[in-house]
Amino acid sequence: MMSTTEMMSTTTVQHPQTMTKHHPGIDRLTAFSAGSLPFNQALCISAHLQYCPQCRQAVKRLNQVGSELFSELPTVTVTDTLKERVMAQLDAPAAPELTEPQSAVDGRAENNAGSTAANSNVPRCLQKLIPNGLDALRWKRLSPSIYATKLCRDVDGSKVEMLRIKPGGQVAAHNHTGEEVTLVLQGSFSDSEGVYNQGDIIYRNKDDKHHRPLASQDAECICLTSVQAPIQFTGFFARLFNPFIRRSHYAS
Numbered sequence: 127m128m129s130t131t132e133m134m135s136t137t138t139v140q141h142p143q144t145m146t147k148h149h150p151g152i153d154r155l156t157a158f159s160a161g162s163l164p165f166n167q168a169l170c171i172s173a174h175l176q177y178c179p180q181c182r183q184a185v186k187r188l189n190q191v192g193s194e195l196f197s198e199l200p201t202v203t204v205t206d207t208l209k210e211r212v213m214a215q216l217d218a219p220a221a222p223e224l225t226e227p228q229s230a231v232d233g234r235a236e237n238n239a240g241s242t243a244a245n246s247n248v249p250r251c252l253q254k255l256i257p258n259g260l261d262a263l264r265w266k267r268l269s270p271s272i273y274a275t276k277l278c279r280d281v282d283g284s285k286v287e288m289l290r291i292k293p294g295g296q297v298a299a300h301n302h303t304g305e306e307v308t309l310v311l312q313g314s315f316s317d318s319e320g321v322y323n324q325g326d327i328i329y330r331n332k333d334d335k336h337h338r339p340l341a342s343q344d345a346e347c348i349c350l351t352s353v354q355a356p357i358q359f360t361g362f363f364a365r366l367f368n369p370f371i372r373r374s375h376y377a378s
């Protein structure tokens with residue numbers, strides 16, 4: 127797993143015309159700082175931090191507090207057996223956090239561990255998953271105006287995807303059966319709750335009914351999204367797709 131420090135050692139991606147207005151709550155930033163968030167959620171927050179100096183500062187302060195608390199912990203004597211078990215676990219190879227990252231499937235990641243000209247507009251924490259830029263991903267057409275591509279799946283089953291919505295394109299109305307985290311990478315979209323620009327992070331869950339994002343008319347909207355469980359379309363015709371959506375979500 128990428129450490130918080132590694133995720134934060136990023137090149138800041140900024141856009142002069144936009145300011146992030148939608149941020150993770152302090153509870154999520156605290157969990158991010160403590161390294162206790164699932165990978166998919168940490169990835170979205172890490173990408174948000176590259177656009178948001180306010181949250182970067184908050185995480186920096188939380189890291190300092192965490193480190194001070196840790197240094198003040200009293201020393202505890204442990205048994206040799208426990209010590210050996212801990213040391214053995216430290217030496218063991220890390221369990222894979224992700225299954226089937228697209229870059230690995232394509233065999234393109236071997237020589238692309240970092241930034242390239244093609245992916246220079248991709249937040250650094252995503253560059254290993256998108257080594258050759260957004261256009262090189264295998265985009266699947268979901269509708270005339272919406273394309274999606276799966277980046278990876280977290281160990282809890284959450285699916286991390288990229289969504290590409292043409293100017294003025296609208297996602298069909300849907301409900302959520304689990305938490306959905308969306309981060310705007312390019313362009314903007316709106317829904318009944320507001321307008322979301324580059325760097326904004328949006329959380330939706332079971333309480334958010336008939337969610338219907340609409341991309342702005344002036345630019346394509348590209349989002350990183352993590353979906354814990356398949357969404358359920360609510361329109362009559364769109365409902366016909368629900369079995370396919372469920373199958374697609376749980377497919378490896």
Ligand SMILES: [Zn+2]
Nearest residue numbers: 149150178181
């Ligand atoms: Zn923020």
